[in-house]
Amino acid sequence: MAILVTGGLGYIGSHTVVELLNNNYEVVIVDDLSNSEKFILKNIEEITGKKPVFYPFDLKRKELLAQVFDAHPIDGCINFAASKAVGESQLKPVDYYENNLFSLINILQEFKQRGISNFIFSSSCTVYGQADQMPIDENTPLKMPESVYGKTKQMGEEILTDFAKAYHRKVSLLRYFNPIGAHPSAKIGELPIGIPNNLVPYVMQTAAGVREKLSIWGDDYPTEDGTAVRDYIYVVDLAKAHVAALKKLMEDESNVATIDIFNLGTGKGSSVLEVVKAFETANDVKVPYQICDRREGDITIAFANVDKAKEELQWKSDTSLEEALKTVWEWQKYLKNRNT
Template identity: 85%
Template sequence: MAILVTGGLGYIGSHTVVELLNNGFEVVIVDDLSHSEKFILKNIEEITGKKPVFYPFDLKRKELLTQVFDAHPIDGCINFAAYKAVGESQERPVDYYENNLFSLINILQEFKTRNISNFIFSSSCTVYGQADKMPIDEDTPLKMPESVYGKTKQMGEEILKDFAKAHKRKISLLRYFNPIGAHPSAKIGELPIGVPNNLVPYVMQTAAGVREKLNIWGNDYDTEDGTPIRDYIYVVDVAKAHVAALQKLMNDPSEEGVIDIYNLGTGKGSSVLEVVKAFEAANNVEIPYQICNRREGDITIAYANVDKAQKELNWKSETSLEESLRTVWEWQKYLNSRNF
């Protein structure tokens, strides 16, 4: 079975490609390399012993996407093709709406034309906004996200719900909390281009001396230590959830539209300062940091209720925060060895 993985050389995409290949799927990657690097393709092959098909182009170019579907018998798609930086999305809203939504619509046009089902959408806990209670389950009312990035994810979900209903397709919406870490081989991991927008890669680069100090965006939040709380989940655990969700869709006998929605997290929140201390303890390094003003679009607290994914996908997070952060440092050492 051939699975199209868009953004498949990116952070979560590359780890999911590894898990798909290890589970016997054929993989076709489309990635424009705007937030990834070509060497990741070679490293995926080294990890799995299998080479996925790769197309280096922009999904907004519909005529090129059509060529991929003409060339391969696609049985499903996992869509990671999106810009994802909260802060950047506030500065470049039109770019985010164009990239994150037009690419999705182009894929769905091919699915409609060719009568393909089994679509997994890389969504985000940002669709909940600042939830009124914790933990957040899948029935938590959605609020208008504070960031443009979050809005594109919420809009993407609505597009897919309408598509599933109108065309009787099977779709899974996976709402990630905060994926972190790197593959145990240290050959793939998060590779921020330019200044990192997410906490853990910034911590990693600060530990490596690439950045002078870690900027902590606010210490006046209503939390125990004043810094925001998130649910940090190991990226390989997230990747495995995609395979489980795909297998569930493919085995679903329903001929009606199916929308599965799952939170992917650990069920536990950690503050920014707790993550910094855990990284220091896991890797025996010191992280210099400074407190800055709050960043627009950030919320105070978010962590998941993951009971539904455990029950319906037989999946759960298995990796501790400390172990996840240890793999981050091994990945940074690998990048150092490449002079990257």
């Protein structure tokens, strides 16, 4: 049995591959390297002592995807393959719909034809839009997302729900809040291409002198310090949740549709300025910043109620913000040494 991990050399994907290998799963990675780099594969092997199978191609190429299923006894999939930048999605909506939805549909066609179940979808708290109440639990009504990226995640969930019901398959929709940090080995972490869209890589690059100043998008939100509030979850904790969700699906021997939905976060919100200050304190560095206008597609506040994941997956994120931010700085040092 093997687990297909699409986008498995990306940020969350690579950490999840490590956890799968550490739990003795065989892993087959498909990644087109559009948002990752090949050296991550070697580093995964160094961390785990195991080498996953790797195919470098775009999932929209159906004939290549079929060959992977022909070659391996795939028993489940964790799908990370997607374009993910909120701002970019507003500028390139058609590209985002094509990439994020066509790739998903192609995998599901293989699952349908081959009778495979156990599908885990990398979703997002963006499906809730700006929720009316905090914290956000799994019963919080979904709203139209603020960004095209969020819309593709919401559409992906709808596609998978219909798939599970029609073909009696098992699906888990994992709604992440804001992943941060790097592996304790400092061998894998977030690798933004160009100017980072996410806060913590931008903070990291600014502290390292790669960027002159951090841009904080708005200080006039109705929050304690005027900056947007998010739930920042350590990426290794998040990766472990995928293994727990997979085990739950695979242990379910019923022949009925299963649609698990889990919020994955810490249950605590932190503002942009709080994250900046925590990074400075954790790593004894300064992060110069400037306040800019709000960014289209951003919401004011989002943090999770994670009781369901604790109860049904026996999982929780217990890594502090400061601990997670220390791993970010170690990852930056690794990248600097690697590039010199």
